[in-house]
Amino acid sequence: MTDSAKKKVQPLVLHPDRLFPSDPVQRDIARRLYKHIKDLPIVSPHGHTDPRWFADDANFDNATALLLLPDHYVFRMLYSQGIKLEALGIRRKDGAVVESDYRKIFQLFAKHYYLFRGTPSRIWLDSVFSEVFGLTDSLCEQTADHYYDSINAQLAKPEFKPRALLDRFNIELIATTEGALNDLKHHAKLTGSGYEHKVITTFRPDDVVDADRADFTANVAKLGELTGEDTQSWPGYLAALRKRRAFFREHGATATDHGHPSAITADLSESDAAALFAKCLSGKASAADAELFRGQMLTEMAGMSLQDGMTMQIHPGAHRNHNQVIFERFGPDKGADIPSPTEFVSNLKPLLQKYGNEASLNIILFTLDETTYARELAPLAGHYPALKLGPAWWFHDSPEGMLRFRHQVTETAGFYNTVGFNDDTRAFLSIPARHDVARRIDCRFLAGLVAEHRLTENEAHELAYELTYGLVKKAYQLK
Numbered sequence: 001m002t003d004s005a006k007k008k009v010q011p012l013v014l015h016p017d018r019l020f021p022s023d024p025v026q027r028d029i030a031r032r033l034y035k036h037i038k039d040l041p042i043v044s045p046h047g048h049t050d051p052r053w054f055a056d057d058a059n060f061d062n063a064t065a066l067l068l069l070p071d072h073y074v075f076r077m078l079y080s081q082g083i084k085l086e087a088l089g090i091r092r093k094d095g096a097v098v099e100s101d102y103r104k105i106f107q108l109f110a111k112h113y114y115l116f117r118g119t120p121s122r123i124w125l126d127s128v129f130s131e132v133f134g135l136t137d138s139l140c141e142q143t144a145d146h147y148y149d150s151i152n153a154q155l156a157k158p159e160f161k162p163r164a165l166l167d168r169f170n171i172e173l174i175a176t177t178e179g180a181l182n183d184l185k186h187h188a189k190l191t192g193s194g195y196e197h198k199v200i201t202t203f204r205p206d207d208v209v210d211a212d213r214a215d216f217t218a219n220v221a222k223l224g225e226l227t228g229e230d231t232q233s234w235p236g237y238l239a240a241l242r243k244r245r246a247f248f249r250e251h252g253a254t255a256t257d258h259g260h261p262s263a264i265t266a267d268l269s270e271s272d273a274a275a276l277f278a279k280c281l282s283g284k285a286s287a288a289d290a291e292l293f294r295g296q297m298l299t300e301m302a303g304m305s306l307q308d309g310m311t312m313q314i315h316p317g318a319h320r321n322h323n324q325v326i327f328e329r330f331g332p333d334k335g336a337d338i339p340s341p342t343e344f345v346s347n348l349k350p351l352l353q354k355y356g357n358e359a360s361l362n363i364i365l366f367t368l369d370e371t372t373y374a375r376e377l378a379p380l381a382g383h384y385p386a387l388k389l390g391p392a393w394w395f396h397d398s399p400e401g402m403l404r405f406r407h408q409v410t411e412t413a414g415f416y417n418t419v420g421f422n423d424d425t426r427a428f429l430s431i432p433a434r435h436d437v438a439r440r441i442d443c444r445f446l447a448g449l450v451a452e453h454r455l456t457e458n459e460a461h462e463l464a465y466e467l468t469y470g471l472v473k474k475a476y477q478l479k
C-alpha cells in the first residue's frame with residue numbers, strides 16, 4: 001500500500017466565513033456587508049470563455065476537457081512539479097502522440113491536487129466541485145474516479161448546458177474576447193436566442209497592430225479584404241480598423257482590449273506614423289520600430305474610442321511565452337507567461353497629453369507589476385479623468401493580491417476610480433467562485449475601514465454594492 005492510499009479521504013466543506021477577517025469585530029461587519037451583495041448578478045466584462053459554447057449550447061464533453069485543458073493555471077503548476085504537458089493531453093504542434101485518455105489525465109491531476117494548497121486555483125476548483133457538482137469528499141487519488149464519473153454524468157444533463165449554467169450562475173452579462181479579424185459567427189448565431197445581450201464580444205486588435213508577429217502583414221492584408229479598404233496605406237488601415245470596431249459593436253462589444261508587452265504610447269505626426277506603418281509592412285521594422293508602432297496604435301485607438309464610445313482596456317507587462325521550448329512544442333497560452341516590470345508615468349504620457357483630460361473617455365489600466373499601484377497607477381487614475389484602474393489581474397487575482405490592490409490604491413485613487421471585478425478566465429465553471437472571492441475580499445477590506453471608524457457601515461454597504469455591481473456597469477457602459 002502506498003502512503004497516499006493509506007491517507008484518509010477528507011470531507012470537502014466550504015466554510016461560510018472563508019476569506020473573512022479572523023478578528024471577530026471585523027468578521028461580523030464583513031458578514032453583514034456580504035449578506036447584502038452575495039446574490040447580486042454576475043457581470044463579467046472581460047474574459048476568455050469560448051463563444052461557441054453559448055452559440056451551440058451543446059453539453060460539455062467531460063471533466064478533463066472542461067475543467068483542466070483550458071486552464072493554464074492548472075497545468076503550469078503541474079508542469080512546475082515535473083509533470084509533462086504531454087501527460088496532461090496538451091496537443092503538440094508537431095502532432096506527436098500525447099495522452100488522450102481523459103480519465104487517466106483526470107487521475108493524474110487528482111493525485112497531484114495537493115500541489116494547489118494555498119493557491120487561488122484550489123479555492124476556485126473546490127468551489128466548483130462543491131457548489132456546481134455537489135461533491136462532498138475532497139479531490140485526491142482515491143476519489144478521482146468518483147469525481148470523474150459524477151462530473152461527467154452531471155455534464156450530460158440538460159441543466160448543465162452552457163446557457164442553463166449562465167442562468168443558474170446568475171450571469172447577467174459575459175464578454176468574450178476576439179481578434180480583429182474574427183467573423184464573430186458564434187455571436188451572430190446568438191441573435192434571436194435571448195442570449196445575444198448576455199454574451200457579447202470584445203475587440204482585441206493585437207493581431208493587426210503588432211508588427212512583431214510573424215503573421216502581421218498577412219493579417220493587415222486580410223483586414224483590407226474584410227473591409228474593402230486599402231490597408232497598405234495608413235489612412236486606409238485606420239479606416240479599416242474603424243469599420244471592424246463598428247462590426248464588433250454590432251455584436252454587442254462595448255470595449256476594446258490591448259495586450260501589449262509595455263505601456264508605451266506615442267503621438268507621432270501623420271507623416272511619421274505613415275512612414276513607420278510602411279516600414280512595419282515592409283518587414284524591415286526593428287524591435288524598437290514595432291514597439292513604437294504599438295505605442296502609436298494605442299493612441300490611435302484612444303482617439304477612436306473617443307469617437308465611438310468604446311471603453312479601452314490596456315493590459316501591459318506580460319512577458320509572453322517566456323519558455324521558448326514550450327512555445328515551440330505547444331504554442332502560446334501554456335502557462336509560460338511571466339510578469340515583467342512595467343512603467344506607466346512616462347510611457348502613457350503621449351496618450352494622456354492628447355486624450356487624458358477627456359471625461360467621456362474610459363481607459364482602464366491593468367498591471368502585473370504591483371510596485372506601480374501606489375507609485376504610478378493610483379496617482380494617475382486619481383488625477384486624469386480618462387483613466388480608471390482595473391482590478392488585481394491574473395497572478396494577482398487572488399485573496400492576497402486583491403487586498404494588496406485595495407490597500408495600495410484606495411487612499412490615492414479612491415474607490416470610484418476602480419471598475420469592479422474581472423474574472424478574465426477561460427474556466428467557465430469557476431466564474432461564480434472567482435466573483436465570490438472578490439466579493440468576500442472587498443467586504444473584508446471594507447469591514448476593516450468600518451471597524452477603524454474610517455467609514456460608516458452605511459457607506460460600506462453602498463460601496464460593497466458599487467464594487468460588486470455599480471462600477472463595472474458604468475466603466476464598461478453596460479445598460
Ligand SMILES: [Zn+2]
Binds near residue numbers: 046424
Ligand atoms: Zn484577458
